[in-house]
Amino acid sequence: MLLQSILFVALIVGGTALISWPLGRYMAWAMDANAFTRLFQSIGGASTRGTQDWKQYMLAMLAFNIVMFVVCFALLALQQYLPLNPDGKGALEGSLIFNTAASFTTNTNLQHYSGEVSLSYLSQLAALMWLQFVSAATGIAALAALARGLAGRELGNFFVDVQRATFLVLLPIALVVACLLVSGGLPMTFHGAAVATTLEGVQQTIARGPVAAFVAIKQLGTNGGGFFGPNSTHPLENTSFWTNALSMIAIIIIPMACVWMFGRIIGRMRHAAVIFGVMMVLLLVKITGAVYFESAPTEAFANLAVEQTAGNLEGKELRFGPTGGPLWSVLTTSTSNGSVGAMHDSLNPMTGLMPMIGMWLNATFGGVGVGMINMFLYMVVGVFIAGMMIGRTPEYLGWRVEAREVKFAMLALLSHGFFILVGTAVFAATPWGRDTLNNIGPHGFSEMLYEFTSAAANNGSGFEGLGDNTMPWNIATGLVMLLGRFIPIILPLAIIGSLSAKRRSAESSGTLSVEDGTFAGMLIATIFIVGALTFFPAATLGPIAEHLTYMK
Amino acid sequence: MxxxxxxxxxxxxxxxxxxxxxxxxxxxxxxxxxxxxxxxSLITLPNGTIVGSRQIAQGFTPPKYFWPRPSAVDYNADAAGGSNKSPTSADLTKRAEETIARYGATPQNPLPAELATASGSGLDPNISEHAALYQAPRVAAARGLPIAQVEALIHKQSFKPGGFLTSAKLVNVLELNLALDQRGS
Incomplete structure (x- = not known):
């Protein structure tokens, strides 16, 4: 059993890491000037021909994202009048539409609705799946621009970049993955729900739909929004052990490749390898923790006539094997994916802490594009601290890092903790949060903490027992998702703007190397101090308190 | 503009x-x-009625059928979901006590863990081969079949979901019950 678990983790994580290398190379090509650039310029029109400075790039990104939000909002609000609605889904409530549009625009895919209950096929595909492509492309574009800036080049043009990421990166891979998922048994139909008469003679309505296309891009773009309410635990969204394995690969492949793409654009593959190594170490620590803690049997059955040999099976599907649930929970929260392969609310207390740590750090590969951008913020802070400690001018890739850049980086990193901790505190203290819990005691606190963590990290998974389809939750998490998305994209671009106004110095023997173990150690220390310690007090009130109180 | x-x-x-x-x-x-x-993955009988999807669990209560895992949504394939209860929750203890009573499990013959736990979707179509064998005496008695025959059917239908990467074998409950019905009638 243990050997099989280790082999499985090694195949999924190690195998994907291997494929990410050539994919990163391809992505660097796709995001650079190539044969398709003229085509994309003619699709975008006159304003997409020139290159943009950081402010123009940012404004173009915001304009496109506003259009994304408005189109999604309109399609959802009008779904009862629109076609492709075989099951006659009705109107959605206003704050839910706001929350959902914000959620999919920001690549979060937090879902306060249940797909098969509330949405028409048109809403699923044209409103949500469309955003799963273009919101992911927004992240990849932002990373490409940031990397070009660090390389001392022009930033490029957002409108061209977003099309490169959509059409050259996401679309072809999604097509391959979707066809594999269909072959693995996922539905892809436009027929409405089937009505069966069970062997007992009961009517069973079986929701289905164009699932496979949706699932492929949901995983590849670190979106994570499920076609069905219970996401990838649903047998029609994830039919077998093998579709589960493929889904996990799809979750981490592009975030991994983004590190290599970054390295190629800045022309420093050894530096990228160090970053990749740091991310991999953090990932493996979390996976080990999750698999270990989840091997404890369900505590609620301790004194009952139930076999205590298997791990905790509440909220899990048998076909994914014993490792599938906890492994997925870490992969989906290390990247900002947020799809679930087991119910996170029913994970053992300390297992449930691992996804939270993933989202608090939000840079162990992280979301497509933006995970690497978050790591850039940690590196800016890291080289600054190291520079202060050894008494040298802090530099990153030859760029002098000064007060202004560090302020921006810290602002972006600390805003993450601010949204999570203040949001949780407000909801824990008021009926807004207290009246919506599905569990009592520290686990109830964890439900609220997880919800704000997931929103701020643009993750989208949840402790789904939380009754979160209420006006206060919809509005609060909607706003947190928007701020948690755009602050950590805009501020790094501002840092690039600020850096590129300076003269770049040549790296010398006196420069702190970004390609060795010292740098890796310093980076891990920075992530630990800034990321982890901010949240430690909250963790003790939730998962740690529950573990110490209830687990024998 | x-x-x-x-x-x-x-x-x-x-x-x-x-x-x-x-x-x-x-x-x-x-x-x-x-x-x-x-x-x-719909299963249609020769007479044209749809009896379900082979991917989707359906409820079975009579003793002559194998029972699937508990479902937090009562096998509603139009609004699926899990219990979302903490594994330390007293609600789960209470639910498990009812399940144990239904199976008549005892400390000497404890219930396999998956039969006491609800799946993530509430629609898990499988149980382990072990959990099927656990139920075989009840099913055999209710159908008046020799137990060896029921066990042979379970072994015939069981599969390893992940090949060499998994050790426990699973059985699809709906297909197992269909096979029983076709054999019995």
Whole structure:
């Protein structure tokens, strides 16, 4: 059993890491000037021909994202009048539409609705799946621009970049993955729900739909929004052990490749390898923790006539094997994916802490594009601290890092903790949060903490027992998702703007190397101090308190 | 203004290709290569009635059928979900006590863990071979079949979901019950 678990983790994580290398190379090509650039310029029109400075790039990104939000909002609000609605889904409530549009625009895919209950096929595909492509492309574009800036080049043009990421990166891979998922048994139909008469003679309505296309891009773009309410635990969204394995690969492949793409654009593959190594170490620590803690049997059955040999099976599907649930929970929260392969609310207390740590750090590969951008913020802070400690001018890739850049980086990193901790505190203290819990005691606190963590990290998974389809939750998490998305994209671009106004110095023997173990150690220390310690007090009130109180 | 116009043009292009073109392509692939599963893996009897989907659990209560895992949504395949209870929750203890009573499990013959736990979707179509064998005496007695015959059927239908990467064998409950019904009648 243990050997099989280790082999499985090694195949999924190690195998994907291997494929990410050539994919990163391809992505660097796709995001650079190539044969398709003229085509994309003619699709975008006159304003997409020139290159943009950081402010123009940012404004173009915001304009496109506003259009994304408005189109999604309109399609959802009008779904009862629109076609492709075989099951006659009705109107959605206003704050839910706001929350959902914000959620999919920001690549979060937090879902306060249940797909098969509330949405028409048109809403699923044209409103949500469309955003799963273009919101992911927004992240990849932002990373490409940031990397070009660090390389001392022009930033490029957002409108061209977003099309490169959509059409050259996401679309072809999604097509391959979707066809594999269909072959693995996922539905892809436009027929409405089937009505069966069970062997007992009961009517069973079986929701289905164009699932496979949706699932492929949901995983590849670190979106994570499920076609069905219970996401990838649903047998029609994830039919077998093998579709589960493929889904996990799809979750981490592009975030991994983004590190290599970054390295190629800045022309420093050894530096990228160090970053990749740091991310991999953090990932493996979390996976080990999750698999270990989840091997404890369900505590609620301790004194009952139930076999205590298997791990905790509440909220899990048998076909994914014993490792599938906890492994997925870490992969989906290390990247900002947020799809679930087991119910996170029913994970053992300390297992449930691992996804939270993933989202608090939000840079162990992280979301497509933006995970690497978050790591850039940690590196800016890291080289600054190291520079202060050894008494040298802090530099990153030859760029002098000064007060202004560090302020921006810290602002972006600390805003993450601010949204999570203040949001949780407000909801824990008021009926807004207290009246919506599905569990009592520290686990109830964890439900609220997880919800704000997931929103701020643009993750989208949840402790789904939380009754979160209420006006206060919809509005609060909607706003947190928007701020948690755009602050950590805009501020790094501002840092690039600020850096590129300076003269770049040549790296010398006196420069702190970004390609060795010292740098890796310093980076891990920075992530630990800034990321982890901010949240430690909250963790003790939730998962740690529950573990110490209830687990024998 | 130009920025807005470019955004709109790209929105139209991505919508047409990534929603229209992509969905159609995947749909056409599915309808050609795997038409059965692409429609939801429905099982249709010779007389034309749909008895369910082989991927989706359905409720079974009479003793002559194998019982699936508990479902937090009562096997509602139109609004699936898990219990979302903490594994330390007293609610789970209470639910398990009822399940144990239904199976008549005792400390000497404890219930396999998956039969006491609800799955993530509430629609897990499988139980382990071990949990099926656990139920075999009840099913055999209710049907008046020799137990060896029921056990042989379980072994025949069991499969390893992940080949060499998994050790426990699983059985699809609906298919097992269908096979029993076809044999018995």
């Amino acid at each position: 130009e920025t807005l116009l470019a955004s709109l043009r790209i929105s139209v292009a991505t919508m047409l290709i990534c929603v229209g073109g992509y969905s159609t392509a995947v749909w056409a692939f599915g309808q050609t290569v795997t038409p059965g599963t692409a429609e939801g």
